[in-house]
Every structure is written in structure tokens, then in C-alpha cells.
Amino acid sequence: MSNLQQLDNQLIWHPFSQESLEPDNLIITHGKGAYVYDEQGRSYLDLVSSWWVNLHGHAHPTIVQSIEQQASKLEHIMFSGFTHQPAIRLCELLSEVLPRNLKKFFYSDNGSTAVEVAIKMAYQYWILKGEHSRKLFLSFEGAYHGDTFGAMALGQSSGFHDPFQELLFQVLTVPYPATWEEDEDLILKEQHALNQLESILHQYPNQIAAMIIEPLVQGSSGMRMCRTEFLKQVVSMLRAQDILIIFDEVMTGFGRTGKHFAIDYLKTEVDFICLSKGLSGGFLPLALTVTTLDIYQTFAQQSTRYTFSHGHSYTANPLACAAGIASLELLVHPNTQKQQIEIARAHQDGFHILKKQHPKDLQHYRQLGTIGAFSTTFPINHNFKHQALSSGLIIRPLKHHLYLLPPYCIHYEECLKAYEILSELIKNNKLIRL
Ligand SMILES: *Cc1c(COP(=O)(O)O)cnc(C)c1O
Numbered sequence: 001m002s003n004l005q006q007l008d009n010q011l012i013w014h015p016f017s018q019e020s021l022e023p024d025n026l027i028i029t030h031g032k033g034a035y036v037y038d039e040q041g042r043s044y045l046d047l048v049s050s051w052w053v054n055l056h057g058h059a060h061p062t063i064v065q066s067i068e069q070q071a072s073k074l075e076h077i078m079f080s081g082f083t084h085q086p087a088i089r090l091c092e093l094l095s096e097v098l099p100r101n102l103k104k105f106f107y108s109d110n111g112s113t114a115v116e117v118a119i120k121m122a123y124q125y126w127i128l129k130g131e132h133s134r135k136l137f138l139s140f141e142g143a144y145h146g147d148t149f150g151a152m153a154l155g156q157s158s159g160f161h162d163p164f165q166e167l168l169f170q171v172l173t174v175p176y177p178a179t180w181e182e183d184e185d186l187i188l189k190e191q192h193a194l195n196q197l198e199s200i201l202h203q204y205p206n207q208i209a210a211m212i213i214e215p216l217v218q219g220s221s222g223m224r225m226c227r228t229e230f231l232k233q234v235v236s237m238l239r240a241q242d243i244l245i246i247f248d249e250v251m252t253g254f255g256r257t258g259k260h261f262a263i264d265y266l267k268t269e270v271d272f273i274c275l276s277k278g279l280s281g282g283f284l285p286l287a288l289t290v291t292t293l294d295i296y297q298t299f300a301q302q303s304t305r306y307t308f309s310h311g312h313s314y315t316a317n318p319l320a321c322a323a324g325i326a327s328l329e330l331l332v333h334p335n336t337q338k339q340q341i342e343i344a345r346a347h348q349d350g351f352h353i354l355k356k357q358h359p360k361d362l363q364h365y366r367q368l369g370t371i372g373a374f375s376t377t378f379p380i381n382h383n384f385k386h387q388a389l390s391s392g393l394i395i396r397p398l399k400h401h402l403y404l405l406p407p408y409c410i411h412y413e414e415c416l417k418a419y420e421i422l423s424e425l426i427k428n429n430k431l432i433r434l
Helices: 003-011 061-071 085-097 111-128 149-154 162-167 186-203 228-240 293-299 318-331 334-357 384-390 412-427
Strands: 028-032 035-038 043-046 104-108 136-140 171-174 208-213 244-248 272-275 287-291 362-368 371-376 401-404
Touching: 061 318, 085 104, 085 287, 085 318, 104 111, 104 293, 111 149, 111 208, 111 244, 111 272, 111 287, 111 293, 136 149, 149 162, 171 186, 186 228, 208 228, 228 244, 334 362, 334 371, 334 412, 384 412, 401 412
Parallel strands: 136 171, 136 208, 208 244, 244 272
Antiparallel strands: 028 035, 035 043, 104 287, 272 287, 362 371, 371 401
């Protein structure tokens, strides 16, 4: 064991890890494109984009340069009473790709805080409007919106936050009609979800402040996808009751679904979009809660009672904004679009391999843009991700769901090869059936 490894074991408590059950955390020394490298120089193909943050590959030179230039000018300035060009420029660029009704940008620094900001704004909005009965939030069953308290409350049905259940505010949940290729029960599931929503809306008139939604793909609950048509119906039912709509695009944003944002499939209007993860191209923590002029102007009154009293020390960090600008310029480049289409093709061809080799063990194939996922008919052995790592692949199964969500710089052949390796791993009975 290297000295560094020992120190890591001694000093560091890693996130979402039960370290007593897992091998040592792998020390990564550098990254390039779709690969990261360990101390021995072994390469690992990053098939989860480092927890869904990386867009264009590791250490992308354009983003590196943008951060370097900014660091030598201004590293940070508090964002109340002060502002700066990178923060403004990033919002200017984003307003060209976001739905037109979303015009006001509130910065924070991670996905959870982007969600906290949206729900606090929604809640205070109704107070300021004098509609004091609107205190409830709605979310989908299985939703995940982050690990801070508000975000945990919204995602309590996911089971990730069980120890804190008693501390979480009440949230109403709607069944989520997760679907996949050749799903025979699709219409029934959607109808059931819509009926449940209908009855909740009926039961709580003028009491729901907002509904939060991971549009089209629920990430953490296993890349569970739903249909655009279904979501459109949900949105119009909520609109009819003046319930605010928050799209949490922390994972789906910035091209993952094949369009810049999942909302682009719906062509609808919502009141808030939460962005983080890909916002800085995966380089630095940064988040945005984007909202409408209607929401903003409700707060913009000549009285401190109307102030939105929320902010973080590193709000709109200039280095993170500089990374965001460079990353967004890469995202809108036509080449990136082509790469995204190639990834989609690799998923479909990869599915083809898996379907042939594992007709019984694998099911529920689903793909949207650069996200490809499928499920096992049995629980996945905890060691599976470590076995994949030994084969040079970084994956992170979510319960019995496996998915590939690579950075856009990955080549078709690399992605297909990854499917072949995964197929071998599954075939070699390295998945232990419990
Ligand atoms: C990851 C994630 C979050 C939380 O983001 P953090 O930066 O980890 O706090 C919120 N919502 C969704 C949909 C996510 O995937």
C-alpha cells in the first residue's frame, strides 16, 4: 500500500461509501479525454462522467486555459454588492439556449443548493403573493434532488435519506411511470400516475406550492425514463392549478439527453430550472437556479421583507464561471452534436450485443441521447463495479440498474468495446445471484 493510500485511509471520509465494505479508494493522478489514470499509469474509461459532471473529457485544454486566464485576473469576489464579467457572460450565453421565459439567474455551488434555492423561492413567492395556504410540495416517487434537508425532503421516497425521515417536511408523491423498450404496461402505468396526480390536486386545492421533477430521466433511482407525452400532460395539469413547476436538470442538462436540456423535448414553460453538474464542464462546483421575471418581480419590491435572503460564500465563483463559458462554447459546437449522436448509436449497438448474449439475465433496455441503461433480473453483486474497474471501466450500478453515461469525447468504438467487456463480465458469472 502506498503512503498516499495509507494517509487517505487514515484521514478521509468519502461520500456515499461504506468504507469498511469496500476496497481502498483508487488514487487517480491525472486524466485526459474519456480516461483517468492511476499511480501505476493504468487507464480507466470514465463511463459515468465522474458522477455525471464531466462533459467534454478530463483536463480539456480549452477549459483549462479559460480557468488559467481567469485565475490570474480575479479568483473570487463576494457576489452581493459586486459582480463580474464571467458571471454575466455565462448567463448571457445560457439565455440563448434556455427556454425564453427563463430570464433571471441565481447562482449557488452545487445541485442540492440549486434545488434549495428553487424551493425556497417557490415557498416565499406564495407568501409574498398572500396565498398563505400554498405550503405543500409535490414530487415523483423515486425522485432524487440532493442531500441537503430540503432536497432530502423532496426525495424521501428514494430511500436514500431514511435516517432523517422524522426531520423532513411533508411531501406528496406521484407514482412514476418508468418505461423502457417494448414496455407493454406503459399506458396503464401512465394512466395510473395521472389519476393519482388528479386526485391529489383535487384533495389539496390551492395548497400546493410547487412540483419538482427530474424531466424525462430520474438519475439516482436508476436512470428511469418516462415519456415526453406523459410529462407534457403532468405539466399542463399543474399549470391549470397555478402550481409552480421546478425542473431539476442537474443531471439531464447540457446535452445528456441528446438535446441541450430535457425541457427542449417538451417545448413547454416551467417556472424554475436547476442546473449544476455539467454547468462547469465538470471542472469546478457551480450551480444556477433560473427563473421567470414574474417570480423575480414578486421579490423586487421596496421593502426588505421581500428580499430573498439566501447566498453562499462562493456564489458565482469567477473560475467556475470561466470554466462554464468555455464548456458551453464547446457544447454548442456542431461537433459535439455529432459526438452525442455517435454515443446514442453505440448504446443501441451495445444493447444489441447484450440482448443476444443475455436474453434472460438483462431487461428493460432504455436510451435517451447519451444515456444508455438496462436492468438485471437479479440483484447486482456489490463487487461488480470493482471487477469492472479491474477491466479498466468506471461504472456505478444503481441497485439492479446498469448504465453508461460517458463524456462526449468518447469514441463509438470505445463505447462499444465497453459493452463487450461488460457483457463478458456478466457472462463469466461474476454477477452473483443472491
Ligand atoms: C446530483 C443531483 C443533485 C444533487 O447535486 P449535488 O451537486 O450532488 O448536490 C440534484 N438533483 C439531481 C437530479 C441530481 O442528479
